[in-house]
Amino acid sequence: MSQPAGNGDGAAALLRTEGLVAGYVPEVNILDGVDIVLHDAEIVTIVGPNGAGKSTLIKTVFGLLRAREGRVLLRGEDISQRKPHTISRSGLSYVPQLDNVFPSLTVQENLELGALARRGTKASERFERMYELFPRLAERRRQSAGTMSGGERQMVAMARALMPDPEVLLLDEPSAGLAPAFVEAIFEKVAEVNQAGVTILMVEQNARRALGFSTRGYVLDLGRNRFEGPGHELLDDPKVAELYLGGGSRIDEQ
Amino acid sequence: MEAEASPAQPGALGRREGRASLRTTMSANPGLVAAGIVLAIAVALIATQGLQPVAQTGLNGLISGSYFALGAVGLTLVYGTLKLVNFAHGDLLTFGAYTAFVANITLGLPILLAVLAAIVVTAALGVFTERVMWRPMRAKGAGLLQLLLMTLGLAFVIRYAIQFVAGTAPRTLDVDVTSSVGFLGLRIGQTQLVVMLAGFAVLIGVGVMLRSTSLGRQMRALSDNFDLAEVSGIDTDRVVMATWIFAAGLAGLAGVLYTSSIGTMTPNLGFFLLLTLFAAVILGGIGNAYGALAGGVLLGLAQEWSTLLVDARWKLAVGFLVLILVLIVRPQGLFGRKERL
Numbered sequence: 001m002s003q004p005a006g007n008g009d010g011a012a013a014l015l016r017t018e019g020l021v022a023g024y025v026p027e028v029n030i031l032d033g034v035d036i037v038l039h040d041a042e043i044v045t046i047v048g049p050n051g052a053g054k055s056t057l058i059k060t061v062f063g064l065l066r067a068r069e070g071r072v073l074l075r076g077e078d079i080s081q082r083k084p085h086t087i088s089r090s091g092l093s094y095v096p097q098l099d100n101v102f103p104s105l106t107v108q109e110n111l112e113l114g115a116l117a118r119r120g121t122k123a124s125e126r127f128e129r130m131y132e133l134f135p136r137l138a139e140r141r142r143q144s145a146g147t148m149s150g151g152e153r154q155m156v157a158m159a160r161a162l163m164p165d166p167e168v169l170l171l172d173e174p175s176a177g178l179a180p181a182f183v184e185a186i187f188e189k190v191a192e193v194n195q196a197g198v199t200i201l202m203v204e205q206n207a208r209r210a211l212g213f214s215t216r217g218y219v220l221d222l223g224r225n226r227f228e229g230p231g232h233e234l235l236d237d238p239k240v241a242e243l244y245l246g247g248g249s250r251i252d253e254q
Numbered sequence: 255m256e257a258e259a260s261p262a263q264p265g266a267l268g269r270r271e272g273r274a275s276l277r278t279t280m281s282a283n284p285g286l287v288a289a290g291i292v293l294a295i296a297v298a299l300i301a302t303q304g305l306q307p308v309a310q311t312g313l314n315g316l317i318s319g320s321y322f323a324l325g326a327v328g329l330t331l332v333y334g335t336l337k338l339v340n341f342a343h344g345d346l347l348t349f350g351a352y353t354a355f356v357a358n359i360t361l362g363l364p365i366l367l368a369v370l371a372a373i374v375v376t377a378a379l380g381v382f383t384e385r386v387m388w389r390p391m392r393a394k395g396a397g398l399l400q401l402l403l404m405t406l407g408l409a410f411v412i413r414y415a416i417q418f419v420a421g422t423a424p425r426t427l428d429v430d431v432t433s434s435v436g437f438l439g440l441r442i443g444q445t446q447l448v449v450m451l452a453g454f455a456v457l458i459g460v461g462v463m464l465r466s467t468s469l470g471r472q473m474r475a476l477s478d479n480f481d482l483a484e485v486s487g488i489d490t491d492r493v494v495m496a497t498w499i500f501a502a503g504l505a506g507l508a509g510v511l512y513t514s515s516i517g518t519m520t521p522n523l524g525f526f527l528l529l530t531l532f533a534a535v536i537l538g539g540i541g542n543a544y545g546a547l548a549g550g551v552l553l554g555l556a557q558e559w560s561t562l563l564v565d566a567r568w569k570l571a572v573g574f575l576v577l578i579l580v581l582i583v584r585p586q587g588l589f590g591r592k593e594r595l
Contacts, residue, residue: 062485088487096485102478104542105471113475116468117487160486 013037014199015061015092015168019070022060029068030056032223036201038168043190043200045231047207048220048244054203055097057220058170061201062094063087074168088117093166097173097203100157103146107137110145110156114163123163130159133192151182155189162193169193171202175209187213207245211235219244284539284588288548292555303562310440311558317446317515319554320453324508325527326534326546327460328501334477334541335497337398338388341405343505344528345412348521350376350506351513352416358427365429372506380502381495383408389494409525417521424518427510431517449515456507457547464543473497477541530570533577539590548588552576 015038023030030053038044046054059065061072063084072080079087088094093114102110111130115123131138134155140148145156154174161169174190175183183206191213194200204210211217214231219240227240234240299308329343350372358368387408391401433444442450464470472493475483484490512527513519534553538545553573560572580588 064481064485084485085487085489088485094485096482099479099482102475102482104478105474109471109474112468113471113483113486113488116472164487 013073014040014075015201016073017057017061017070018073020057020060020067020072021069022056022065022067024056024065030223031060033070034220034223034225036218036225036228038199038201041194041197041199042215043194043202043213045207045210045214045217046201046203046220047211047217047234048226052220053223054220055172058094058172058201058203062092062170085117088164088166091164091167092170093117093161093164093168094170095154095157095161095172095174097176101145101148101153101160104144106142106144107148107156107159108141110160111163114160117164126163126165130162133162133189134159151178151185154178154182154186158186158189158193162198166198168199168201171200173203173205175204175206183209208235285544285548288552288588292552295559299559299562306439307562308559309438311562312555313440313442313450315555315558316454316551317442317450317554318557319551320450320457321508321511321515321550322527322530322534322554323457323547323550324453324460324504324511325531326538326550327457327543328504329531330535330538330541330546331473331477331497331543332501333535334543335473335480335494336388336392339398339402339405341402341528342383342408342412343405343501344524344526344531345409345416346376346379346502346505346524347509347512347527348416348519348524349379349412350509351519351523352420352425352521353506354427354510354513355420355425355519359425365427368427369507369510372510373503374506376506376509377499377503380498380505384495384498389491409528413521413525420521422521424520426518427514429514443515446515449511453511456504457551460504461544461547469493469496473500474543477543530573533574536587537577537580539587542587542589545587545589552588 017034017036020031020034021029032053034053034057036044036046036057046057048054056065060067060080063079063082063086067080070080071078074090074092079090079092082090084094102113105113108127111127112123115126118126131141136152137155137159140152145153148156158169158171158174171190174186178186187209190200190202202210202214211231211234216229217231217234218225219227219234221244227234227237227244229237235245296308296312325343325347328346329340332338332340332343353375354365354368354372357363357371358365363371387404388401391404396404429445431443431445434441435444435447436442464474472483472488473496475486475488476490476493476497480490483493509519509524512523530553531550534549535546536549537552538547538549553576556576557569557573560569564572584590
């Protein structure tokens with residue numbers, strides 16, 4: 001699975017973007033031709049400086065932003081013109097960075113809404129599975145999500161996104177704004193979810209930590225992918241380290 | 255991650271948890287807190303004014319509270335879901351009342367059918383405005399101010415259209431406004447009793463629907479976070495349409511109940527009710543459906559109970575005084591949540 005994401009070989013790719021161009025304001029492209037590939041069971045992390053287009057990429061893949069050019073292929077099928085609620089029913093799930101729970105709804109209700117996009121599996125089994133994965137939520141299933149801590153809400157958001165039993169989970173900065181103890185815990189959960197067979201595409205500021213346990217990574221800058229490769233190779237690449245990982249100390253402090 | 259909250263001393267933890275759980279109870283059950291306050295006020299009033307007048311005015315309060323609540327719940331759902339402050343919502347009540355008038359008096363249909371007609375036709379008007387005005391405006395990315403002015407404009411269009419057709423003379427439905435029933439020393443008009451019972455039956459139905467059905471959960475989810483609802487797999491266009499049907503239909507019903515309860519209708523009735531409906535919405539926590547239900551009933555009680563202490567002419571002002579007092583203590587409203595950053 002850690003072969004370099006070459007061209008061609010489209011059938012084997014689970015998710016692929018081809019020359020993706022997108023942006024918020026007319027005439028201004030935040031993404032300027034991004035090509036990334038995701039294979040079954042991988043963890044792929046996208047790193048890059050602020051404003052590189054990392055979150056924009058995830059939003060465009062999920063249909064929250066219309067692709068101006070290029071395509072998004074899920075198992076070879078173009079999903080770039082679909083609406084997000086349709087995409088979430090075809091095996092993709094997304095955890096936004098901010099405002100990723102329904103605050104006035106209880107934990108249980110948050111998960112029930114996630115189950116709307118369910119394919120196949122019985123909802124009751126999925127609930128059990130989620131409360132196994134996040135025991136903390138099981139104790140608090142009747143608490144409204146808005147009264148929970150940042151780390152707990154991140155768990156609610158992940159559990160909600162996992163309810164439909166997705167093939168691919170898109171995570172936008174899962175560790176942003178969390179206390180260090182929770183950052184570690186969230187990354188452990190991400191690895192655990194991946195072990196269970198869910199492919200992960202993740203954007204992270206915490207680049208060193210994230211690349212450390214990723215199958216592969218991409219470095220995005222100015223709306224294009226500049227470097228790619230297995231996570232540890234990117235970490236060891238002096239050019240990547242110098243340009244995008246702050247040469248060492250700065251990122252570690254984050 | 256469970257280890258993070260591990261206690262240092264059992265005793266200290268017990269105290270901490272005790273306080274935390276009290277706070278949680280307060281914020282998790284604002285309904286209980288509100289009910290407690292109402293009860294306290296009722297007890298104080300009974301002690302000073304006597305049981306009978308408090309019970310009688312309380313009954314009157316529940317009657318007006320039922321149509322306030324039905325009007326307010328649609329207003330708050332539309333705001334929560336679409337961030338649309340709908341100044342035309344009051345005129346949907348008027349529209350419902352006059353639709354019932356046309357069905358009941360002009361066409362001679364029985365009152366039950368007229369009520370049904372009011373609900374269906376007003377819901378259709380809600381759907382129509384969504385299709386013709388609000389959805390296209392959202393697609394064009396219209397700002398809050400444009401939308402606000404459009405709702406104001408729509409309010410005038412509906413009101414004067416009704417006035418153009420029906421004139422300004424007060425109209426009445428074919429309901430019995432003279433007989434009354436007495437029980438336990440209280441008197442209530444027969445029609446008013448029906449209004450109150452029907453109003454609360456629908457209110458409970460609405461509450462159950464919002465709480466326990468999938469559609470209700472989806473409506474509350476949209477009201478919380480529209481984009482997240484869409485990415486969670488909710489067909490937001492469908493839920494928005496359902497919200498309009500629901501909001502406008504209930505407004506139509508509230509209009510008929512109001513008219514039946516006070517006896518007459520004029521083209522201005524919804525416009526005068528609108529401020530009270532907004533107050534109920536804000537009192538309950540803007541965008542929160544349960545809050546609007548509770549806020550409507552609370553305002554009804556506050557207005558009627560105030561007549562024990564001051565002249566009935568001032569009851570509208572007393573309602574707003576209650577609103578201001580609640581907001582000073584709890585700016586987010588009874589059921590609203592503090593915004594977290």
